[in-house]
Amino acid sequence: MAAIILLLRALPVDAASALGGAIVKAIGPLTGAQRTAQRNLTLAFPEMGEAERRRILNAQWENFGRYIIELMMMDKLTPATGRVEVVGAERLTQIAAGGPPCVFISGHFSNMEIMPSAILAFGVDCVITGRAPNNPYVAAQIIESRRRYGVTIFAPKGSDGSRELLAALKQGRSVALMNDQKFNQGVAAPFFGHLCHTASGPTKMALRSGATLQPMSVQRTKGARFRVVVHDPIVLAQTGDRNADVEAGVRQINAFVEARVRERPEEWWWMHKRWADAVYAQLAKHEG
Numbered sequence: 001m002a003a004i005i006l007l008l009r010a011l012p013v014d015a016a017s018a019l020g021g022a023i024v025k026a027i028g029p030l031t032g033a034q035r036t037a038q039r040n041l042t043l044a045f046p047e048m049g050e051a052e053r054r055r056i057l058n059a060q061w062e063n064f065g066r067y068i069i070e071l072m073m074m075d076k077l078t079p080a081t082g083r084v085e086v087v088g089a090e091r092l093t094q095i096a097a098g099g100p101p102c103v104f105i106s107g108h109f110s111n112m113e114i115m116p117s118a119i120l121a122f123g124v125d126c127v128i129t130g131r132a133p134n135n136p137y138v139a140a141q142i143i144e145s146r147r148r149y150g151v152t153i154f155a156p157k158g159s160d161g162s163r164e165l166l167a168a169l170k171q172g173r174s175v176a177l178m179n180d181q182k183f184n185q186g187v188a189a190p191f192f193g194h195l196c197h198t199a200s201g202p203t204k205m206a207l208r209s210g211a212t213l214q215p216m217s218v219q220r221t222k223g224a225r226f227r228v229v230v231h232d233p234i235v236l237a238q239t240g241d242r243n244a245d246v247e248a249g250v251r252q253i254n255a256f257v258e259a260r261v262r263e264r265p266e267e268w269w270w271m272h273k274r275w276a277d278a279v280y281a282q283l284a285k286h287e288g
Contacts, residue, residue: 024065033271059266075148088230092122107180169209203249
């Protein structure tokens with residue numbers, strides 16, 4: 001594995017990225033995850049034609065393959081290399097200069113590593129969260145790759161992890177999380193017209209700490225080049241009804257992610273189960 005990584009890192013960035021894209025574009029449709037991706041697309045875009053659905057599926061596999069290889073060379077994919085354009089960079093500069101801490105949230109768009117790359121490049125003191133893979137060797141390689149561009153991975157687990165993140169916010173540090181995956185204990189909120197369960201942790205942390213809920217997205221512009229967008233902050237309601245405020249915040253996050261997916265559907269990771277089992281069961285009944 002180490003030798004393969006060294007070989008890939010020796011290739012030009014665009015060539016290595018394209019190689020990963022070509023391999024996974026060929027293999028991905030043969031895996032069980034293809035069926036999940038197809039069902040997700042049907043749920044999100046029920047009126048979409050078969051040809052367009054096939055195009056998006058192929059493109060998302062290519063994008064995912066590029067991401068796998070790019071993960072090994074993230075130190076070459078930073079704003080300093082000229083491969084990452086940052087829209088709204090003044091917002092990151094303000095935060096780094098002593099602005100209120102933020103709970104950065106995003107989704108699995110194109111290459112999700114580009115978000116922390118941009119945050120850290122602008123000097124924001126930020127805890128970048130993420131769960132390590134189950135395979136310890138693969139986890140070690142990923143962690144090493146992330147360290148090359150300055151990320152210290154913190155993998156939160158349960159209430160202990162939430163307490164540590166909240167403590168970081170109270171110390172004036174920011175935190176960054178992905179907030180677009182299925183979380184069975186989360187808040188049920190609409191996503192593409194179907195209820196899904198989304199983690200409420202980022203919203204709760206922002207409400208408890210007074211931090212700004214700051215959404216970001218990543219777009220692949222061409223090959224291994226990217227655009228990071230620092231969007232307007234999500235303004236959370238504070239009515240005194242904490243449960244209602246949390247639910248409203250999660251709904252806003254789902255709406256943000258859905259809007260980004262609609263803009264560039266081929267760059268989202270459709271291979272993950274996103275909705276409740278009952279939603280998939282209803283789809284199967286309809287298809288049957």
